[in-house]
Amino acid sequence: MSWQPEVANLLSVLLILSGLALFGASRLAFGIRVVAVQGLGLGLLPVFAGAAGAHPSAWIMSGAAILLKAVVFPWLLLRAMRQAEVRHEVEPFVGFGLSIWIGIVLLAACVFASRSMAAWPGAPAGLPLPASFFLVLTGFFLITTRLKALTQTIGYLVLENGVFAFGTLLVPEAPRLLELAVLLDVLAAVFIMGIAIFHIHRKFDHIDTNRMNFLRDWRREENRPGARIAPEARP
Amino acid sequence: MIWALALFAPAAGALALLLRRPVLIRVWLVAAGLGQLLLAAAAMAAAPAPVWNGWLALDAAGKVLLGVISLLFFIASLYTYGYLRPERQADAKHESFALPAFASCLLFFLGAMTWVVLSQHLVLLWAAVEATTLSSAPLIYFHRSDRSLEATWKYLLLCSVGIALALLGTYFLAMAAGGSGSGLTVQELAASARSLHAPWLKGAWILLLVGYGTKMGLAPMHAWLPDAHSEAPSPVSALLSGALLSCAFLGIARAREVCAAAGQGAFAQYTLVALGLFSMLVAAVFILGQTDFKRMLAYSSIEHMGVLALGLGIGGAGIYASLLHAVNHSLAKAMMFLLAGNVLAAYGTKAIADVRGAGRLLPVSGPMWMAGFLALAGFPPFGLFWSEWLVLKAALNHGAWLAASLYLLFLLAVVIGMASSVVRMVQGALPAGWKEPLRERLWAVLPPALLGAGILLLGVYLPSFVRIALEQAAVLLGGAR
Numbered sequence: 001m002s003w004q005p006e007v008a009n010l011l012s013v014l015l016i017l018s019g020l021a022l023f024g025a026s027r028l029a030f031g032i033r034v035v036a037v038q039g040l041g042l043g044l045l046p047v048f049a050g051a052a053g054a055h056p057s058a059w060i061m062s063g064a065a066i067l068l069k070a071v072v073f074p075w076l077l078l079r080a081m082r083q084a085e086v087r088h089e090v091e092p093f094v095g096f097g098l099s100i101w102i103g104i105v106l107l108a109a110c111v112f113a114s115r116s117m118a119a120w121p122g123a124p125a126g127l128p129l130p131a132s133f134f135l136v137l138t139g140f141f142l143i144t145t146r147l148k149a150l151t152q153t154i155g156y157l158v159l160e161n162g163v164f165a166f167g168t169l170l171v172p173e174a175p176r177l178l179e180l181a182v183l184l185d186v187l188a189a190v191f192i193m194g195i196a197i198f199h200i201h202r203k204f205d206h207i208d209t210n211r212m213n214f215l216r217d218w219r220r221e222e223n224r225p226g227a228r229i230a231p232e233a234r235p
Numbered sequence: 236m237i238w239a240l241a242l243f244a245p246a247a248g249a250l251a252l253l254l255r256r257p258v259l260i261r262v263w264l265v266a267a268g269l270g271q272l273l274l275a276a277a278a279m280a281a282a283p284a285p286v287w288n289g290w291l292a293l294d295a296a297g298k299v300l301l302g303v304i305s306l307l308f309f310i311a312s313l314y315t316y317g318y319l320r321p322e323r324q325a326d327a328k329h330e331s332f333a334l335p336a337f338a339s340c341l342l343f344f345l346g347a348m349t350w351v352v353l354s355q356h357l358v359l360l361w362a363a364v365e366a367t368t369l370s371s372a373p374l375i376y377f378h379r380s381d382r383s384l385e386a387t388w389k390y391l392l393l394c395s396v397g398i399a400l401a402l403l404g405t406y407f408l409a410m411a412a413g414g415s416g417s418g419l420t421v422q423e424l425a426a427s428a429r430s431l432h433a434p435w436l437k438g439a440w441i442l443l444l445v446g447y448g449t450k451m452g453l454a455p456m457h458a459w460l461p462d463a464h465s466e467a468p469s470p471v472s473a474l475l476s477g478a479l480l481s482c483a484f485l486g487i488a489r490a491r492e493v494c495a496a497a498g499q500g501a502f503a504q505y506t507l508v509a510l511g512l513f514s515m516l517v518a519a520v521f522i523l524g525q526t527d528f529k530r531m532l533a534y535s536s537i538e539h540m541g542v543l544a545l546g547l548g549i550g551g552a553g554i555y556a557s558l559l560h561a562v563n564h565s566l567a568k569a570m571m572f573l574l575a576g577n578v579l580a581a582y583g584t585k586a587i588a589d590v591r592g593a594g595r596l597l598p599v600s601g602p603m604w605m606a607g608f609l610a611l612a613g614f615p616p617f618g619l620f621w622s623e624w625l626v627l628k629a630a631l632n633h634g635a636w637l638a639a640s641l642y643l644l645f646l647l648a649v650v651i652g653m654a655s656s657v658v659r660m661v662q663g664a665l666p667a668g669w670k671e672p673l674r675e676r677l678w679a680v681l682p683p684a685l686l687g688a689g690i691l692l693l694g695v696y697l698p699s700f701v702r703i704a705l706e707q708a709a710v711l712l713g714g715a716r
Contacts, residue, residue, distance in 0.1 A: 117434075120410075120432065120434045120435060121413070121432045121434075121435075122410055122413040122432065122435075123410075136403065139396075139399075140396075143392065143396060149388060152392055153392075156392065156395055156396060156399070159396060159399050160399050162403075163399055163402050163403045163406070166403060166406050167402075167406045170406070170410060171406050171409040171410065171413075175356075175358070175418075178290075178356065178358040178359055178362065179358070181358075181359065181362040182358065182361070182362055182365075182402065184362075185362050185365040185366060185369065188366075188369045189365070189368075189369055189391075189395050192369055192372055192373070192391065193391060193392070193395075196372070196376075196384070196387060196388050196391060199376070199384055200384060200388065203381060203384055204381070209388065212384075212385040212388065213385075214381055214382045214385055215382060215385055215386060215389075215461075215462040215465075215466070217461070217521055217525065217526075217530065
C-alpha cells in the first residue's frame with residue numbers, strides 16, 4: 001500500500017495547520033471548531049494511515065475516534081462555553097501575535113527534533129512524527145499561557161490528540177481494545193472538566209484560572225490567628 | 236477470581252447510585268469495604284492465574300499494594316460512616332444527589348486503584364491511573380467550597396496533563412520494542428529487554444517518570460498535591476495520600492524494572508535519586524513555617540514520596556526498603572489525615588496557630604496525633620524508623636555518601652518543622668470556651684487507632700507473611716533483600 005505514507009503526510013499537514021490555528025485563536029468557538037476538524041483528521045488516521053493497516057479493528061477505532069473527537073468533545077466544549085457565558089479568551093499571558101510566532105518556532109523545533117531522531121531505530125520518515133510532537137507542545141502552550149479554564153481544557157484535548165496521533169501512526173502493536181479504554185478515559189476527563197467549568201462559573205462568575213488563587217503557602221489570610229473557616233466544621 | 240476482584244468495587248459503586256437513604260449509603264460503603272478486603276485476602280491466598288491475555292494478574296508487587304489499598308479503604312469507610320453523620324454534615328450545602336454520587340465515586344476510585352495494581356499491560360495501567368484521577372476529582376469538591384473547587388480544578392488538569400505524558404512514554408516504550416514482536420506487558424518487555432532500543436527507552440523513561448511522578452507528587456510536579464490533599468474531606472485525603480500515591484509509585488517501579496532489565500538501570504537510578512532528594516528538599520522548605528496542618532501533612536507526603544523514589548533509585552536492598560516504607564507511610568499518613576479530620580471538626584479551623592490544647596480537648600485523638608507525628612518523623616519503635624533506616628543503609632552500602640547525607644539533612648529539617656507545629660497544637664490548656672474534654676465518638680477514633688496499631692506492629696515485629704510478600708515484590712521489581 002504505497003499510498004499510505006502519502007495520506008499520513010497529508011493528514012499530518014492538516015494536524016499541523018490546525019495546531020497553528022489554535023495559537024492565534026481568540027474566539028473560543030473558533031478554537032473548538034478547529035479541535036473538531038483536528039479530531040476528524042485524527043479519526044481518519046487509523047484506517048488510512050495507521051501503522052497496523054486497514055484491519056476491521058482499525059475501522060472500529062476510526063469510528064469511535066471520529067464520533068468522540070469530532071462530535072462529542074466539541075459538543076461538550078460548546079455546551080460548557082454556553083453555560084459559562086464566555087466567548088473570547090481575553091488578555092492571555094502571551095499575546096496572540098506573539099503566540100503565532102512562538103508556534104512557528106515550536107514547529108521548527110519539532111521538525112528539527114524529529115530529524116535528529118531519524119537515526120533512532122524504527123523512527124518514521126515524513127511528517128507524522130513532527131506533527132504529533134507539535135500537537136503535544138501546542139497543548140502545553142495553551143494550558144500554560146491561557147487564562148480561561150475552557151481554553152485549558154482545549155489544550156488538554158490537543159495534547160491528548162498529539163499522543164493519539166503518535167500512537168496510531170507509529171505504534172502497530174497497541175491493542176485496539178485498550179486504545180478504546182484510553183478514549184473512554186479522555187471522554188470522562190472532558191466530561192468532568194466540563195462539569196467543573198460549570199461549577200467554577202456558578203461560584204465565581206468567571207472561569208479565569210489566574211483569579212482562582214485561594215490556595216497558597218505562607219501569608220494566607222484565613223490562617224491568621226482568629227480567622228475561622230467552616231467547610232468541615234461540626235455544627 | 237481476578238475478575239471478581241476487578242469488577243467488585245465498580246459494581247458496588249454503580250449500585251450505590253441507586254441508594255437514596257443516607258444511612259443505607261453509609262452502611263453500603265462499610266459493607267463494600269469489607270467485601271473488597273475479604274476478596275483481596277482470598278485472592279492473595281489463592282494466587283489466581285492471570286486472565287485476559289495476561290493483562291490482569293496479581294503479582295508479588297501487586298499483592299503488597301492490593302493489601303494496603305483494601306485495608307486502608309475498609310478503615311476509611313469505617314471513618315466515613317461517622318463522617319457522613321447527618322448532624323455533622325448539617326451545614327454543608329449539598330444537593331440531594333451529592334451523597335450517592337460521593338459514595339459511588341469513592342467506590343469507583345477504589346475500583347480504579349484495584350485495576351492499577353492488577354494491570355500488567357502498560358496501556359491498561361495508564362488507563363487505570365487516569366481513571367483514579369477522574370473518579371477522585373469529584374470527591375475533593377464534596378464540601379462545595381471555593382477553595383475545594385480550585386483544588387479540584389488544579390488536580391484534574393495537572394494530573395491529566397502529567398499522565399498524558401506517561402501515555403506518550405508508554406508509546407515510546409512500544410517503539411523501543413518495535414520489530415521484536417513483543418507486547419506491552421511488563422513481563423514481555425522485561426523478557427525481551429536486551430533487544431529494546433536504547434534511545435527510545437531513555438525517552439520513554441523520562442516521559443513515564445514525569446507522568447507518573449506528577450501523580451505520585453514528586454517535586455517539581457507536585458503543585459496539585461498540597462491543595463488537593465488539604466481541601467479534600469479527611470477520609471478522602473487519607474485515601475489519596477495513603478493509597479493513591481503508592482499506586483503511582485507502582486507505575487514508576489514497573490517502568491524502572493523494564494529499564495533495569497534493558498541495561499539502562501544507571502540512567503533511571505540517577506534521575507530517581509535526583510527527583511527524590513529534590514522532593515525532600517521542597518517538602519522540608521514548605522513544612523518549615525507551614526501555617527495549615529493539613530497542608531503540612533500533604534508536604535510530608537511529598538517528603539515520603541521522595542524517600543520512596545530515593546530507595547527505588549538506589550536499587551538493590553533499597554527497593555525492599557522502599558516497598559516497606561510505602562506500606563508504613565500509607566498506614567501512618569492515613570492515620571494522620573483521619574486525626575486531622577477530628578481536630579478540624581473540633582476546632583473548626585485548619586490554622587496551626589488556632590489549635591491549642593488538643594491533648595486536653597481530644598483525650599484520644601490528641602495523644603494519637605502526637606504518636607502519629609513521631610511515627611511519621613521516623614522515631615522508633617514505629618515501622619517508619621526501620622524503613623527509613625534501611626534506605627539509609629542501602630545508600631551507604633552503595634557508596635552514595637552525598638545522597639545519604641542530604642537525605643539525613645532533609646529528614647532532620649522536616650522533623651524540626653513538623654515538631655514545632657505538632658507539639659504546639661497538642662500542648663496547652665483547654666481552649667477558651669471549653670469546660671471539659673470532648674467525648675469522642677468511636678467512629679472517629681477507632682479507625683486511626685487501628686492504623687496506629689498497625690504501624691506499631693510493623694515496627695516491633697514484622698509478621699513473616701508481610702516480610703515474605705515484601706521480599707518477593709522487591710525481587711520482582713528488580714531488587715534484593
